[in-house]
């Protein structure tokens with residue numbers, strides 16, 4: 714047998730990356746058991762139709778758990794959709810931008826540039842009412858005091874700027890008629906009053922596993 718390396722002394726390697734990352738052992742064990750045979754169906758989740766009551770129950774339970782974890786108001790809906798944050802850069806303006814108004818995106822860095830580009834590619838008029846580009850995004854941009862939100866279908870902000878390392882906490886969230894937030898890299902990491910938001914999005918593949926470790 715060769716010489717032991719430092720990693721041989723550890724039971725587990727923890728992946729702390731912003732994408733798919735470590736899960737607690739209990740979760741992995743339950744997934745492994747239920748993947749081969751679900752207690753209720755005696756079949757694997759991979760073997761049943763997504764239209765069966767058994768699958769719908771699992772989906773409903775997952776939605777209810779997430780709603781409770783986030784403490785979402787009753788009139789908010791959870792949707793599990795295909796694609797990640799990048800898909801939402803297009804889906805949000807496709808669904809919420811009208812031809813009558815513009816949209817506003819606070820320029821807090823890399824993940825604000827992408828939805829600006831995606832909306833413009835759809836011929837949506839995008840205003841940038843605040844940017845901290847000149848200071849290399851070391852601080853967060855805010856809406857100007859005179860900001861007229863009636864001109865906009867919605868304001869979009871990125872709560873956690875993954876690359877720049879800046880975060881809009883609850884007290885930084887502006888009061889506007891319609892607010893959309895990209896929470897891809899901090900959903901469930903800190904509490905927000907979701908009544909201030911009309912729509913939030915995040916990818917299930919990102920940080921939830923890591924949070925479950927805490």
Ligand SMILES: Cc1ncc(COP(=O)(O)O)c(C=O)c1O
Nearest residue numbers: 797798799824875895897898916
């Ligand atoms: C803040 C933020 N928004 C959007 C994305 C893109 O998300 P996805 O990889 O799910 O398309 C990322 C990816 O890291 C992100 O950190």
